[in-house]
Amino acid sequence: MEPSLIKDIALSDSGFIFNPVTGESFTVNPIGVGILNQLRLGKARQEILDQLVVEFQVDLEQAERDLMDFLNLLKHFRLVSSNE
């Protein structure tokens, strides 16, 4: 299942996220902004993972675990949906 950012989410470079449907707002760190921007571009989980490994020089297992945690958090707050 590939995660996709729900429609119309407002994401600022400062890390501020606004969901115009629910009115909820959140803040994320620069790494989070990077991941959300990748999701917005329609990148697949594996592509995001590859980029994290290269950019932050972490091992694949660590990056995979952190990305999964972050995506679960986004799902919990209804900011992403999963495409079959």
Next chain:
Amino acid sequence: MSRPRVNIAVTGLNAVDSPGPGVPVIRGLHEALSFEANVTGLAYEALEPGIYMDGLVNKSYLIPYPTEGIDSLRDRLLYIHQKEHLDVIIPNFDAELFSFMKLAPELEQHGIHMFLPTLDQFEERQKANLSAFGKKHGIDVPESLTIHSLSELEKTVKSMDFPLMIKGRYYEAYIAHTLEQAKGYYAKISAKWGVPVIVQKFVKGTELNVTGLGDGSGQTIAAVAMRKQFITDKGKAWAGITINDPDLLKITRNFISSTHWRGAFELEIMKSDNGKCYLMEINPRIPAWVYLAIATGQNIPEALVNLALGKPVSPYESYEVGKLFIRYSYDMIVERNNFEQLSVNGEFKQI
């Protein structure tokens, strides 16, 4: 091209911790593009802040409480009309609406226009009738029953699961987790507001509101949705943000087209955690947070005045999403003489 001048009287100048809508309504009237508003304030108490705020009203008058009866309200309004030549009145309190609706035909003969719900619409949406209202108009409403006695309460709650909401017919609501709590709240509410008391299934979720305006023929003239961001201990929104939830706007349009709602309103909606929307309450008037709707592109008070005057009004199609209102309190310094004029004479003109 110069704008026509319209003389408008507005109630609800009590900008206090549980604020009336008068002050934001007047701000909207002063920002109207289609007319120049000359505003008269109608107050129940000499300490209502809107009376003394700079640039808000030209003159204020005390009016009698609804409990004093329709006759004294009529006499007072006609006296004010003699002096101010009113074109439109915008009543803003639930408790006064019935009197104004009753007086509407008579005031109309004197050239004073209003744009209020019909008496049937007003009655149908009362909290005690909300269950039937939901069924009739195909709107989800939490299961609720009206209770007239303690024994009826005991019998009723056996068929419902706790927690339950125990609500007064006009104001106040409490969450009861046990029968004992429910009995306590029943006693408290019935002593204050009388019966029936409403027992309603508790819905856990997010509190959302929509303010809007129906033209009486089923057309939506305005609709703006807001999520409460900060709620006071009286349950009032002290901050909120405009949202674009298609479910809320669909419910609002259905509500207006199905009821042919005439006038302004506020829908209180609870969106449950599984995404289902329940209509909790319909307030048949402009809410105190209306300035957020005005600032985001829908001047509901202006449209309401034009509808009252029988002028054509185009529906608003959109509003700015993601804009916040944050309310604040502010200490005005008022000359004793001004307070004295209103207290003694029942009227006060801003210099």
